[in-house]
Amino acid sequence: MDEVITPLVRSLADLKVAQKGRVRELTGAPAVQQRLAEMGFTSGSEVRIVRLAPLGDPVQVAVRNYQLSLRRSEARCVLIDDPAS
């Protein structure tokens, strides 16, 4: 049976470990959007989930050749295009 069709808009929080994606746009509180954008989550930039913390949250993400940790609630503000593995 075929895989379930991926919804068009997914967020960084939906990616699995080692999956990559490209940032489409940001959503959520302006302060959070701004901080995310400043840290390099701008449209088109490639992101990769490196790993999850032992309790599943926060997530370690690679973006713009460096790594940072963000909480799932913030990862949900980063909408991404269809992921490529």
Add this chain to the structure above:
Amino acid sequence: MQRARAVVALVGNPNTGKTSVFNMLTGSRHRVANYPGITVEKVTGSVIGASRPTELIDLPGTYSLAARSPDEMIVADVLLGRCNGQQPVSAVVVVADASNIDRNLFLATQVMETGVPTVIALNMMDIAERNGIRIDVDRLAARLGVPVVGVRARRGQGRGELVQAIERVLDEPPAPTSIDWPAILEQELAAFARTVTGHLPAEQAPPPYELRRCLLDVGGYCERRLSAHCDGPCSAALQDHRSRIEAAGLSLPSLEAELRYKRIQTLIDECVHWDQPGRRRLSERIDNVLTHRVLGSAIFVIVMGAIFVSVFSWAAPLMDAVDGAFGHLAGALHTWLGGGMLASFVADGLVAGVGGVLVFLPQILILIALITILEDCGYLARAAFLMDRIFRMCGLGGKSFVPLLSSFACAIPGVMSARTIESRRDRIVTILIAPLMSCSARIPIYTILVAAFIPPRMVAGFLPLQGLVFASLYFFGILTAAGIALVFKKLICRGEESAFLLELPSYKLPSARTVAVRVYDRARGFVLTAGTIILAMSVIIWAAVYFPRSPVVEQQVRSRLAQQGVTDEDTIEKTVAGAYLRASYLGQLGRAIEPAVKPLGWDWKIGTAALASFPAREVVISTLGIIYNLGADQDAESEILRDKLRTATHPDGSKAFTLPVALSIMVFFALCCQCQATLAVIKRETNSWRWPLLTFGYMTALAYLAALLVYQFSAHVAGA
């Protein structure tokens, strides 16, 4: 020819080795002061080898000039000459991590656009090369229009070139640059500027750069600062302009970053070359172990356990040595000065006060050294990553873990280590709840009361009741702290909420120089500022215990004891000491507050001992010793004090200490803030009296309430 003095600011992202660049330029010689009204320290030094006197200001690490809190605003304020008492800066050095150049150029280009002549110091060129990143420095400088210097600050490489570049921009400032802002933004900005200048006197109007920040940073600090001067018309205009920009299809929160990173990308494409793109770096391989679900958690427990043991146990012999040395010194001075007021003032007031400051140094030195090593090598960020989820339950983040863990040994180094928390709100809340962790000074109080009043029997056959009571006092403190954190999180620094984005920097070897400089600074700051407050309070408490010292008191005691046929001089002296304490101002105050402590089951003697323990909780034991005529030389193991407490009676013959009274005292001391050193260090760390006063106020109120409930419940409801 002596040229005019220049002031140069040092700016950079966190984890770029900014401190190393500062140390390289100034030879580690620096002064530390405070900016008015904020919790950030001002570190300045002189640039060595410059042709004119050049003062270097080390500004706090930041990712962006878009400020959310007054602490973050200091960088822009110093750059724009908007900081009171600070001479305008004539140039700025932006320290950028060469191995992470994209994101570092974000702040660098922001700084360049403030109009201050800029030099970019590309640090950690060696790590970049090891990671296969090759940067065409000259080309980058030409494209940016400012000098760019590659340095390896820890080795001191590139120092001369960097100083030359600073001199060059001081002599010939580069032409200001700007990214191409959309026309609609410029239109709205110009209109907004007209509104603001129309409503504000010229000296209150923000400079153009700050107006742009008002427009761009929704809910940011610039907006809040402007609305403090000009609430109605300016705020309304701001909303109008913003909605017109959004209506043109631009998203304000990400607008600046989109434009800036686009420009940075073209620069990178031209000037940076990656060998083997996508190669997994060494740092990532280390992370596979250190943040591994199982292995990483185990290593975390071991590292944190080692930190706790080091503060709790390794420091103990040193602290005992300091304590003992000052005890001997006080005793010797007492003898040498031959008793009397002067001897008591010098020995019990001054020397005891100085000893009370220095006794904390071993813990501070050890903890700050360990934390600086962990921070410098990059592990502290991983520790926060691992612990974040747990601390979020009480509204804090992973970075609160180390300060709170340390506070179980002592709140002083715990509060000091809260500086690693970037968010001002989280830092203040962590500092406020740190003293609720049961520190080692509570142990003697718990020990003597548990030994005296809790029966040594087993619960459910195998759990010792005494141990259970002991442990529940610890958990009581932790649970209370969690609840209090949730409340304060809602009340303090509202509007400064922002995302919890924690950079996980590449691992690197810690620098001995950075650690040494940091430890020296923190210890010096503690002794000079917190120490002064501690000493002053010690002297005040000494005076309250010593005076009025009417000789009549001693005569009465001696004649009464003589009638009873007591001739032992030791007994007489201890009885006299007890009589003096009861007659002192503090004793009088204790009697005066008796109605207030009565509902806790306390008599005025316990009340007085609690008052006298304001300098430090453990003093309550020696004070009880004096009050019960046993002398001050009592500790947790004192059998004689334990027996005395068991048998002490009220004037009507009923027992003064019952189980409910003991529980009430323990609960009170678990929650109260009877520790002047903690309050002094909170004052120092927050640069304000507001937070230590709040700490003392809320903890005392909480302690009183909890002691009241425990006593009333156990004495009347449970009928114990």
